[in-house]
Amino acid sequence: MHFQYGSITNPFAETSTGTVVLTLQHASFWRFGDNFFFVDLMEDGVGDGFNDKDAYGEWYSNLSLRKLGGRDLGFGPFADFGIFAGVAFGADANVLQWLPGARIAWNLPGFVFLNTDFMMAVDGTDGLDGGSPPERDSRFGIDINGLFPFDLGSQSFSITGHAEYFVATTDELGNDVPASILAQPQLRWDIGAENGLFVGIEYQYWSNKLGTEVSESVVQALGVWQF
Known part of the structure; x- marks a missing residue:
């Protein structure tokens, strides 16, 4: 469970407001x-249609070729x-994306895990006809975690x-959707029983947001309870 607070930007109004984000995150x-998912619950206290008790989440299920084949495929x-x-889904925006892809898991000193994921973002909505934002053409993305x-x-x-x-694409109206970068590194300090309670910061950089x-x-205050 994560708690975050920082001045989050509404890119449509070009304003920034103190926002609480509660995140339920799971990995197994x-x-x-392996599986990984998270759900963000966001509230900024401003009734502008952005981050007003909103929810956003993502789920990934990965099939390991090493486990599937029963032999070690690692080298170097x-x-x-x-x-x-x-x-991926967004509640208020009525957004749905399918994210199929492939993963490289790295074996580097000091890391518990380090992955490079290559994926396609495929719009799963009916676009404007379904009450969602304009449907986007599929686009390629890469994620390092x-x-x-x-x-x-x-x-x-x-x-x-x-x-x-994620690379640039276009939507159903012919508008250009620019390429985007989203980085969310966290620095955590373990203050309780080992791997239980953490405090720290999360830095969020988002170019061409949404x-x-x-x-x-933006720098956000961070608290994490891991159980």
Whole structure:
């Protein structure tokens, strides 16, 4: 469970407002791979139709080729390879995307995990006819995600998060949707029982946020309860 607070940008009004984000996040392994999902609940206290008790979530199920084949496929810096299926949804915006892709899992010193994911973002809505934003053409994206723990003296810290890039595309009205970058690294300090309670910060950089030409750069206070 994550708690975050920071001045989040509404790219349509080009304003920034103090926003609370509560995140339920889950990661687990299964016989042939792993699952990951999160759901963000957002409230900014401003009745402008943006982040007004909104919800956004993503789910990914990855199939490990190492586990599927029953043999070690790793060599050099490569730990494993996988194929995955993902879905992303936004409640207020009525957005739905399918995210099929392939994964490289890296074997690098110090990292608990480090993945590079290659995917297609496929619009799953009916666009304007279905009450959603204009339907977008499919576009390619790449996401790097990982966890790197370290100690300073007797204190335990970690850097975790992800950074993604999606190429430009067009929508059903013929409008250009610019390429975007979203990076959300977190610095965490383990303050309780090991791997239980963390405080820290999350830095969010988002270029061309939500298909606009507005970019965001914000530091958010972070609290994490892991159970």
